[in-house]
Amino acid sequence: MSGGAVLEGVLERITYANEENGWTVARVDAGRGDLVTVVGALLGAQPGESLRMRGRWGSHPQHGRQFQVDNYTTVLPATVQGIRRYLGSGLIKGIGPKTAERIVDHFGTDTLDVIEADPKRLIEVPGLGPKRTALIGAAWEEQKAIKEVMVFLQSVEVSTSIAVRIYKEYGDASITVVREEPYRLAADVWGIGFLTADRIAKAVGIPHDSPERVKAGLRHALSLSSDQGHCFLPEERLIAEAVKLLQVDTGLVIDCLGELAEAGEGVERQRVPDPENPSGTVTAVYLVPFHRAEVSLAAQLRRLLEHPEDRLAAFAEVDWEVALGWLAKRTGAELAPEQREAVRLALTEKVAVLTGGPGCGKSFTVRSVVELARAKRAKVVLAAPTGRAAKRLAELTGAEASTVHRLLELKPGGDAAYDRDRPLDADLVVVDEASMLDLLLANKLVKAVAPGAHLLLVGDVDQLPSV
Secondary structure, eight states: OOSOEEEEEEEEEEEEEOTTTOEEEEEEEOSSSSEEEEEEEOTTOOTTOEEEEEEEEEEETTTEEEEEEEEEEEEOOOSHHHHHHHIIIIISTTOOHHHHHHHHHHHGGGHHHHHHHOGGGGGGSTTOOHHHHHHHHHHHHHHHHHHHHHHHHHHTTOOHHHHHHHHHHHGGGHHHHHHHOTTHHHHHSTTOOHHHHHHHHHHTTOOTTOHHHHHHHHHHHHHHHHHTTOSOEEHHHHHHHHHHHHTOOHHHHHHHHHHHHHHTSSEEEEEEEETTEEEEEEEEEEEHHHHHHHHHHHHHHHHHHHOSOOTTGGGGGOOHHHHHHHHHHHHTSOOOHHHHHHHHHHHHSSEEEEEOOTTSSHHHHHHHHHHHHHHTTOOEEEEESSHHHHHHHHHHHTSOEEEHHHHHTOOTTSOOSSSSSSOOSOSEEEESSGGGOOHHHHHHHHHTSOTTOEEEEEEOTTSOOOO
16 A cells, blocks of 8 residues: 555545444545545544545455545535535434425525524424424534544544544543543553553643553553463562653652552552562552452352362262273273372362473373263363364364353353353363463353362463463
8 A cells, every 4th residue: 555645525425334433435526537435434424525534545356446544524515515415414313315405495505504503593494393403403413523522533643443432432521531531541442552542641731740641551561461471460560660661750650559559440459479489478469350350269269179069979989990990991091190190189179280391191181081071971061262272172082172262152341151150061171271361261260160060270380371
């Protein structure tokens, strides 16, 4: 594609519009004879409007040459014909093509000024009563508000696509939120992170050392650490990283962190064992969802361990020499002593962890656990964090395996279909590549394990962090 370009023309028709994100395919008359296809976020643009669009030219493999819109401004039509088409486009609830024609016939080129300044005068038009006149006035104000928001957001260097998301989230309050609380965007609007919110905040004049900026930066530093597999950061490390990120005084960061923790504004502080010195402690700082998930996960694991029922009770009195001999004949291989102990542990303890590096025999141990459980007609459920790992687990065991998300019927941003109130129908739940589970997903998974069922977590402590 070529560099930045400007295209001016009249919006003739909208071919497609996604109401969720504002992405639009439209045809524009640029005064060159043929209509031009434009694509991009055009929230609020209506047929009949004159548009000044900034973007770039490109070529679609199926639809040919088109203009990709990055942002745009509108100019209201000035001719009778343009006003008639503009009003009749469906822009205003209560005005169709025929009504638009009657209104424009009555007021001529003053039509838009009348609707803007004195909409009650619309009652002068034959067939328009007070109720419909009020409806038209309200719809006009709504459309005007959308355009005002879009113009303001573009003035502070917000791209049209992000502006659409902001408007969808806050509506008429968008300008107030962006001016006064720009860092809310990072928490509320999908696709806007701290860095984008920080750029917008700078554009609207938020000071570099604003406490709200520092607090948002602290939350951002914790979020970055969670992407690296951490559940929390030691307080001193968090302060150092925030100072480096924000380029502000250490004292200001310490004060803002204290305010965040005391007010419960998204972070939690707690003394925990020092990961680098087991005999000592550190002050850990969590994002609230991660702290709640960690506390909940610990409680759920204790619940599984202490529940009196055992859905694999048959293995409490099994003759292990006989069982392992049967297994060796079935698989054609003997288990090493440590593997034998791991198999016994997984089938007699309600929560077990099988760990070790590549080539240590984890896979064959898992297969052995599953073979023995299925021999006792136990209901076995197999899962892994990724589709690739689930496929490998299925091939290894000869049984169906799924991703954890699919197992729990977990939708993005939503709750799981299976949880403590509706547990999985399984006697044994085996999760491979468990090191790739993040804390939030692990909590949801363990909640869904039925009381009395066994949970086997398999993984390599030195493997990849959570996904």
